[in-house]
Amino acid sequence: MKLKAVVFDLVNTLGHFTETVDEAEASLFLVGRGYEIYPQTFKHALGFTGFIDYPRHGFRDYETFFRKMFERLDVDVDDETLRELATMYRKKEGSSYIQRA
Numbered sequence: 001m002k003l004k005a006v007v008f009d010l011v012n013t014l015g016h017f018t019e020t021v022d023e024a025e026a027s028l029f030l031v032g033r034g035y036e037i038y039p040q041t042f043k044h045a046l047g048f049t050g051f052i053d054y055p056r057h058g059f060r061d062y063e064t065f066f067r068k069m070f071e072r073l074d075v076d077v078d079d080e081t082l083r084e085l086a087t088m089y090r091k092k093e094g095s096s097y098i099q100r101a
Contacts, residue, residue: 021088029088033081037073045069062086 023043030037037045049069059065063086070077077085 021092026085026088029085030077030081033078035075035077035081037075041073045073048072062089 023039023046026046027037027039027042030042046069049065049072053059053068053072054065057068059068063082066077066082066085070082
């Protein structure tokens with residue numbers, strides 16, 4: 001049998017981000033923009049999108065990732081809010097986190 005890939009659970013197993021946007025910060029931002037997405041909802045939608053959708057589809061950037069996450073929540077977020085949320089993540093976690101290998 002020929003080995004095609006080795007998969008590691010990088011986030012919080014082999015490595016972690018020293019600075020991240022936590023769900024309370026993201027929720028506060030979204031609630032301030034008029035979207036009722038509270039910390040627990042944000043955390044679980046983010047996890048679902050990251051663990052279920054990302055391996056299936058990959059995402060080229062945070063905007064695409066969050067668009068899918070909000071689609072799962074059945075929330076239509078305006079483009080400016082989407083860009084600003086993505087910018088929050090890029091500033092703290094780096095732009096290379098959301099990319100398909």
